Amino acid sequence: MSATVDITFKLNGVERRVSVAAQMSTLDMLRDQIGLTGTKYGCGEGECGACTIQVDGLTVNSCLMFAADCDGRELVTIEGLVTSPIGEALRKSFTKNGAVQCGFCTPGLMVQASQILNQHPHADRSDIQRGIEGNLCRCTGYKKIVDAIADAEIDAA
Amino acid sequence: MSDVNNYTAPRSLDEAADILRAGNVTILAGGTDVMPQMKAGKLTLQPTLMNIRRIPELRGITQTGGVVRVGALTTITELLTSTLVRERFNALWQACDHFASGQLRNAATIGGNIGNASPAGDTLVPLLALDAKVVLAGKPNGVLATRAMPLGDFFVGPGRTKRSATELVTAVELPLPAPGFVSEFFKFGTRPALDISTISIGLAGVRKDKTLANVRVAFGSVAPTPIRAQRTEAALEGKTLDGATIDAALAAAAQDIHPISDVRASDWYRRELIHNILQRMLVHVRDS
Numbered sequence: 001m002s003a004t005v006d007i008t009f010k011l012n013g014v015e016r017r018v019s020v021a022a023q024m025s026t027l028d029m030l031r032d033q034i035g036l037t038g039t040k041y042g043c044g045e046g047e048c049g050a051c052t053i054q055v056d057g058l059t060v061n062s063c064l065m066f067a068a069d070c071d072g073r074e075l076v077t078i079e080g081l082v083t084s085p086i087g088e089a090l091r092k093s094f095t096k097n098g099a100v101q102c103g104f105c106t107p108g109l110m111v112q113a114s115q116i117l118n119q120h121p122h123a124d125r126s127d128i129q130r131g132i133e134g135n136l137c138r139c140t141g142y143k144k145i146v147d148a149i150a151d152a153e154i155d156a157a
Numbered sequence: 158m159s160d161v162n163n164y165t166a167p168r169s170l171d172e173a174a175d176i177l178r179a180g181n182v183t184i185l186a187g188g189t190d191v192m193p194q195m196k197a198g199k200l201t202l203q204p205t206l207m208n209i210r211r212i213p214e215l216r217g218i219t220q221t222g223g224v225v226r227v228g229a230l231t232t233i234t235e236l237l238t239s240t241l242v243r244e245r246f247n248a249l250w251q252a253c254d255h256f257a258s259g260q261l262r263n264a265a266t267i268g269g270n271i272g273n274a275s276p277a278g279d280t281l282v283p284l285l286a287l288d289a290k291v292v293l294a295g296k297p298n299g300v301l302a303t304r305a306m307p308l309g310d311f312f313v314g315p316g317r318t319k320r321s322a323t324e325l326v327t328a329v330e331l332p333l334p335a336p337g338f339v340s341e342f343f344k345f346g347t348r349p350a351l352d353i354s355t356i357s358i359g360l361a362g363v364r365k366d367k368t369l370a371n372v373r374v375a376f377g378s379v380a381p382t383p384i385r386a387q388r389t390e391a392a393l394e395g396k397t398l399d400g401a402t403i404d405a406a407l408a409a410a411a412q413d414i415h416p417i418s419d420v421r422a423s424d425w426y427r428r429e430l431i432h433n434i435l436q437r438m439l440v441h442v443r444d445s
Binding site for chain 2: 002003005022023025044045046047049052055058059060061063064065066068069071112115131133134135
């Protein structure tokens with residue numbers, strides 16, 4: 001019988017107590033156990049960035065993080081991000097710039113974009129391109145995504 | 158995937174060493190290697206899964222005298238944002254700058270990169286060129302004891318090291334370089350981000366005029382472990398970096414490496430890369 005671990009953490013500003021299997025990923029916990037399906041499962045090995053969330057203010061691939069390791073930490077997913085000013089600016093900008101086609105990569109890209117804008121309020125296009133190097137999009141060709149992040153920067157300023 | 162029947166997150170090194178001494182432990186830090194290897198069936202988790210991320214002794218970059226200690230839990234992002242690393246250990250900084258992606262740099266730890274012992278591990282090649290020592294801790298006789306060894310002696314084969322099952326990598330120690338010290342790292346892959354290196358090269362030494370002394374050359378992805386290139390170092394040591402010296406070093410490098418052909422490149426291509434990129438790096442070190 002696999003061990004379960006009782007953990008307490010903050011999820012999008014709200015304290016949560018959850019019991020998780022020791023081997024479970026944070027992504028599986030978010031989607032299957034808590035029911036927040038905005039964070040996507042893409043590759044499951046840290047290559048595509050669809051599962052990007054913020055943990056203690058830094059973005060990580062939630063598919064690679066053990067759920068048990070969330071204990072005592074602060075998580076922000078796409079569902080929490082969109083309620084913040086920067087998330088709202090990104091949502092509008094992604095829509096306006098046509099940066100969403102199938103939409104599967106969008107939550108991960110928006111969470112990663114929020115970190116880029118937090119860390120480099122005046123990020124140029126090369127900073128943005130570098131910042132999203134861990135996020136794959138198979139529809140747009142990235143130009144519109146970079147446009148959207150650059151535009152959100154202006155709106156947020 | 159076997160079942161974990163005990164998950165534990167100790168809060169001190171002492172406690173962690175006790176858990177290791179009891180046996181059958183998988184050590185977890187950032188998870189960026191453990192999770193995908195477990196899912197791919199390459200790693201069978203032991204009955205005890207020990208998360209070491211809450212052990213304060215394993216954190217921080219500190220300088221004591223002529224030695225810089227980098228705690229095993231230091232993330233790649235923390236190395237990249239360290240002024241000490243950027244100013245004094247350029248090769249390591251460059252490797253961190255080329256490491257995976259932003260998300261992975263935030264999670265992956267230097268101790269994990271060392272413990273995972275991939276022949277292509279990005280930080281391992283600059284650490285070898287920087288004369289790093291790995292520090293291990295355990296309780297072989299019930300008392301917490303540490304030992305250090307040169308990183309070059311630590312790797313045994315792909316994924317295999319001299320760490321015993323009851324030990325833990327606690328830190329890596331780097332001698333603070335002498336004045337005139339230069340170090341460079343180059344990784345070749347098909348894209349800048351998220352690529353496992355086809356080959357990588359670390360080069361370090363004390364430059365005076367056009368000569369290089371205390372030369373350290375390390376290669377990744379051209380042998381079962383990351384390696385120090387001793388013939389190449391001997392060919393360069395104390396010599397003026399002219400055409401003849403560089404040619405001799407390139408010939409020596411061909412003797413130092415034992416590349417294989419795999420999905421990323423053929424043996425032949427890896428040899429070509431080592432030849433051409435080492436040449437470029439030596440010229441750059443000489444002329445910059």
